[in-house]
Amino acid sequence: QVQLQESGPGLVKPSETLSLTCTVSGGSISSYYWSWIRQPPGKGLEWIGYIYYSGSTNYNPSLKSRVTISVDTSKNQFSLKLSSVTAADTAVYYCARDQEGYTRGGGSNWFDPWGQGTLVTVSS
Amino acid sequence: SSELTQDPAVSVALGQTVRITCQGDSLRSYYASWYQQKPGQAPVLVIYGKNNRPSGIPDRFSGSSSGNTASLTITGAQAEDEADYYCNSRDSSGNHRVFGTGTKVTVL
Numbered sequence: 465q466v467q468l469q470e471s472g473p474g475l476v477k478p479s480e481t482l483s484l485t486c487t488v489s490g491g492s493i494s495s496y497y498w499s500w501i502r503q504p505p506g507k508g509l510e511w512i513g514y515i516y517y518s519g520s521t522n523y524n525p526s527l528k529s530r531v532t533i534s535v536d537t538s539k540n541q542f543s544l545k546l547s548s549v550t551a552a553d554t555a556v557y558y559c560a561r562d563q564e565g566y567t568r569g570g571g572s573n574w575f576d577p578w579g580q581g582t583l584v585t586v587s588s
Numbered sequence: 589s590s591e592l593t594q595d596p597a598v599s600v601a602l603g604q605t606v607r608i609t610c611q612g613d614s615l616r617s618y619y620a621s622w623y624q625q626k627p628g629q630a631p632v633l634v635i636y637g638k639n640n641r642p643s644g645i646p647d648r649f650s651g652s653s654s655g656n657t658a659s660l661t662i663t664g665a666q667a668e669d670e671a672d673y674y675c676n677s678r679d680s681s682g683n684h685r686v687f688g689t690g691t692k693v694t695v696l
Contacts, residue, residue, distance in 0.1 A: 509623075570619050
């Protein structure tokens with residue numbers, strides 16, 4: 465089955481750029497949306513944004529000015545860059561496959577599967 | 589702040605039924621998906637769409653929706669169901685994903 469694995473530095477200095485990569489195994493990155501989600505310690509989940517395998521993106525308006533998500537279909541990977549980080553960006557960062565569905569009753573989206581998550585701490 | 593609101597905490601006696609709710613204007617047009625998260629673990633999808641369970645999720649988990657409220661019901665709660673639960677859907681514009689504030693479920 466499809467598995468996702470986040471990788472990248474666990475410590476980033478304030479004002480610098482956080483960079484993470486998610487590697488998809490057991491299936492193709494094609495034909496799906498792929499999202500980044502984060503969770504500050506002891507707090508709830510926050511959707512950061514998604515990328516479609518073709519390269520189109522959609523970002524959380526509250527983070528849009530600092531976020532870039534890109535995809536490399538040849539490597540079955542997608543990546544997150546978050547610029548000008550502060551301590552408030554300290555969180556566990558998850559990647560997940562993002563699917564949509566539409567029926568007469570309405571639309572829906574869901575995240576499945578998820579990566580195990582990686583803790584990124586912003587500190588000098 | 590989140591556009592999907594959940595009760596912070598609920599408790600349920602072992603073997604009884606508990607309903608977790610998620611409120612938001614977007615739920616009039618979009619279904620919610622639901623996630624279970626245990627300490628130190630990644631969230632796991634338990635319900636998506638109108639009322640669909642991924643493979644491996646017990647049938648004691650079910651979903652429903654009415655007006656601006658989506659609900660996750662656990663019928664016959666087990667000790668292993670103690671966890672945080674999050675709903676997910678769209679924001680009020682319908683253009684972006686958003687998570688609910690989360691509900692901590694305690695099984696007594």
